[in-house]
Amino acid sequence: MRCTKIRTEQFEFNIKKIDNWILNIDKIKSGKFIRDELKVGNTPIVRLENIDTNNLELYAKIEWLNPFGSIKDRAAYWMIKIAEDKGILNKNKTVIEPTSGNMGIALACISMSLGYKFTAVIPQAVSEETKNLIRLLGAELLETSDDLCPRVGKGTDQCIALAKGIVNSFPNEYFMPNQYENEANFLAHYNGTGPEIFNQMNGNIDYFITGIGTGGTVTGVGAYLKERKDVKIIAAQPQPNHHIQGLRNLQESDKPAILSKRFHVIDDIFTISDEEAFRAVRLIAEKEKLLVGPSSGAVLAAALKLEEKGLKGKAVLIFADDALKYSSVYRQFKVLDEETLRSLEELISLQKVN
Numbered sequence: 001m002r003c004t005k006i007r008t009e010q011f012e013f014n015i016k017k018i019d020n021w022i023l024n025i026d027k028i029k030s031g032k033f034i035r036d037e038l039k040v041g042n043t044p045i046v047r048l049e050n051i052d053t054n055n056l057e058l059y060a061k062i063e064w065l066n067p068f069g070s071i072k073d074r075a076a077y078w079m080i081k082i083a084e085d086k087g088i089l090n091k092n093k094t095v096i097e098p099t100s101g102n103m104g105i106a107l108a109c110i111s112m113s114l115g116y117k118f119t120a121v122i123p124q125a126v127s128e129e130t131k132n133l134i135r136l137l138g139a140e141l142l143e144t145s146d147d148l149c150p151r152v153g154k155g156t157d158q159c160i161a162l163a164k165g166i167v168n169s170f171p172n173e174y175f176m177p178n179q180y181e182n183e184a185n186f187l188a189h190y191n192g193t194g195p196e197i198f199n200q201m202n203g204n205i206d207y208f209i210t211g212i213g214t215g216g217t218v219t220g221v222g223a224y225l226k227e228r229k230d231v232k233i234i235a236a237q238p239q240p241n242h243h244i245q246g247l248r249n250l251q252e253s254d255k256p257a258i259l260s261k262r263f264h265v266i267d268d269i270f271t272i273s274d275e276e277a278f279r280a281v282r283l284i285a286e287k288e289k290l291l292v293g294p295s296s297g298a299v300l301a302a303a304l305k306l307e308e309k310g311l312k313g314k315a316v317l318i319f320a321d322d323a324l325k326y327s328s329v330y331r332q333f334k335v336l337d338e339e340t341l342r343s344l345e346e347l348i349s350l351q352k353v354n
């Protein structure tokens with residue numbers, strides 16, 4: 001892949017905001033983060049005006065501005081909050097969850113700031129940056145040989161099986177939010193992300209495009225928007241055997257229960273190759289000066305496929321996280337230049353979060 005030089009000073013907006021969630025992690029580690037600061041959502045939508053499209057206006061919801069840097073903060077917060085309210089989670093229990101990364105960071109931060117212990121069951125293939133962050137937050141990490149995303153079904157879902165096995169053996173000691181089955185994951189988006197998008201766009205939205213991990217985002221936002229108007233809901237799925245952390249390919253993996261329940265809200269699914277996703281990451285960096293994670297690239301690549309079909313209107317895209325956790329992946333696939341990668345690594349360096 002071509003790798004032209006991108007100067008880091010061009011990314012002021014993004015870098016400054018990226019700092020936000022790293023600083024929150026720092027605060028949590030030093031015990032200065034208070035419950036009131038746990039507010040998730042109300043993230044901005046920005047128009048992507050420099051990416052050339054003929055008929056489609058592109059808007060991105062910037063989800064790394066959640067307190068711990070990704071869209072998963074929303075589901076994590078609501079799964080914990082509802083469990084506390086129902087009395088299922090109490091201070092004697094450890095929170096345990098199978099995760100490909102972002103949910104692990106979100107739950108580690110929320111658990112630590114609320115005084116719960118946290119164990120993440122995580123595929124080995126997840127980036128070292130992500131694993132380090134979760135370890136730094138004092139969480140226990142159990143690694144399995146799964147691919148990037150816990151697969152659900154098919155006999156390869158070691159992360160999910162291991163977490164479930166531990167909870168079943170020690171039900172009084174562990175609480176597993178289980179993002180793959182927990183209705184709070186759907187509700188976080190149905191009550192939060194969906195209404196935010198509809199209001200921020202003043203109802204002027206024709207397409208909603210996101211990746212599928214658990215399916216919480218696509219079904220929650222999709223169901224809310226479709227109740228209001230005929231918005232087309234588009235999902236981006238990565239190629240089989242992909243490198244897009246957080247997303248799943250539905251041929252490789254059974255549908256999570258949360259996705260199966262409302263699969264009908266999805267109008268179309270585009271399969272995106274690693275190369276298409278990484279090319280889109282570069283395009284977003286060069287044209288919009290935003291340093292995004294791989295799944296945002298996959299989502300833009302899906303939007304560009306819609307555009308190729310000649311479709312018109314306003315499309316809102318989910319940019320689930322930023323580039324901070326992916327410098328090793330971006331170096332391996334030559335997505336960003338060395339200087340940009342080094343400045344990302346500096347921002348997320350151990351000194352900063354120690």
Ligand SMILES: Cc1ncc(COP(=O)(O)O)c(C=O)c1O
Nearest residue numbers: 212213214215216217246295320
């Ligand atoms: C980077 C990233 N993008 C998108 C998603 C998809 O979110 P959902 O689980 O709501 O389908 C995830 C989920 O893990 C993710 O980590």
